[in-house]
Amino acid sequence: MADRYDLLDLESQFSTEEIALRDRVREFVDRRIRPNIADWYERAVFPTEIIPEMAELGLLGMHIKGYGCAGRSAVEYGIAMQELEAGDSGLRTFISVQGSLAMSAIAKHGSEAQKQQWLPEMAAGRVIGCFGLTEPEAGSDPGNMQTTAVRDGDEWVLNGTKRWIGLGTIADIAIVWARSDEGVRGFIVPTDTPGFSAEVLEPKASMRASIQTELHLDNVRLSEEHRLPEAKSLRAPFECLNEARYGITWGAIGAARDAFNTAASYADERKQFNKPLSAFQLTQQKLVNMALELNKAQLLALQIGRLKDAGKLERHMISVGKLNNCRIAIDICREARTILGGNGILLDQSIMRHANNLESVRTYEGTDEVHTLILGQHLTGQNAFA
Known part of the structure; x- marks a missing residue:
């Protein structure tokens, strides 16, 4: 059945498979999100209990091919995001941070070993990622980032602060971008690494059913295997x-x-x-x-x-x-x-x-x-x- 606003038979522009995906995600939103979202929003709670269900629907990294990901088209990914945000922007943001940012960083710029290690677990929702780019003084101007990565023998030492980072306090890994003598570099930082910490930014009047955080890196030491080898600039x-x-x-x-x-x-x-x-x-x-x-x-x-x-x-x-x-x-x-x-x-x-x-x-x-x-x-x- 076409949406009420559809004045141009837009539904005819979508394939049978695309409409079927839309209906599956819409059913999930109607069943799991709509009955609960007002309460989650009022209490400023992100419902981590629905992450396995999102993974079961193939929504985590759904546009990535291989490594346990669904390998859906760009249009199918867009349809899913549209249906999720009809439920709530904050819950769509979870999919975006996990898939479009953290998982995409590994898929686009990681080594084969990194892809094999992290992407299947992230697609299954067993590992949550965040994406640390913006900073307190470098929001729209990430080229002015102050977070640094310094080589120390066979290791890298990261120092800095990232702000407005979705999922930081529940993430298992953080994709952190830092300035080095070699240019901007990206790192996979396990959040249990000594010197890494995250705090929730609150109270908020917006995106209350999601998690925004500030990340702190205080002499975080990482081996070379944590660097994204194909990430060589901003x-x-x-x-x-x-x-x-x-x-x-x-x-x-x-x-x-x-x-x-x-x-x-x-x-x-x-x-x-x-x-x-x-x-x-x-x-x-x-x-x-x-x-x-x-x-x-x-x-x-x-x-x-x-x-x-x-x-x-x-x-x-x-x-x-x-x-x-x-x-x-x-x-x-x-x-x-x-x-x-x-x-x-x-x-x-x-x-x-x-x-x-x-x-x-x-x-x-x-x-x-x-x-x-x-x-x-x-x-x-x-x-x-x-």
Whole structure:
């Protein structure tokens, strides 16, 4: 059955296998996330008990081929992210940090031994990873990172602080990026290594059903076998970030779609002046405007996904998706809330939770400003970052 917002028979653009995947993930969200998410969000709890179920669905590193991973297409990965974020952005973020960031770093830049050691365990959810790139003074400017890696004989010594790192306190390994005399290098840091510690950043008004942390590295000693051998510049972590940004292009649609569906259903049932809200012209205008943006966002995500699967995706295209779809998703959530009036601020409705979460989604993996300048550089040939 097509989604209510689908004005263009968008469902016909997806294969039978893609729709089947969508339905499996949607069923999981309806069964395990929707009944519990308001409580998890209010108590600021990330439900680690659902990790094995996510692994059983093949969601962890699902776009990676081999090593126990599902090897799904880019479009299938996007569909899964969209369905998960319809449940909650924080739970989609878990999949993104584990798969698009930590696992992708190993898959793209690790040795064969590292891939064999870590990826099957991470795909099964038995090992959790985090991705340490951003710092207290280097958010949008990772090239200014202060974390250092210094050779000491056959070992490396890492010192520094990473901030806004998803999953840091439950991770078994951290992918840490550091500046060395040889350039930016990446390391697999077991979190039980002496000198490594993580603390939760709280309290938060957004992404409450997820974990954001600060990592501290105090003379953390690692052998050469912990270094990602194919990561030789800042380009390496950016390749992982682009995987996560791609997932957000789809995920934001899920949050917006859920807000739209909530508002549309409410408008059908809520009566004012002896008729349902959906019978009022202004309500219909709001629903139409939201549906139009959702249709455009879905077409955009699908085009980017098909290009990615065809090996034709360029860096600026991901910025188009991340910038546009986060922007319209927040606008839709705000408009949807107005249809519910005061009831829209209650946690038994999803809209304000989605809106709050999207403020974080809009910020991480590149702010609006960063993606605007990436697109500006593409259009003009001029670098406005410096």
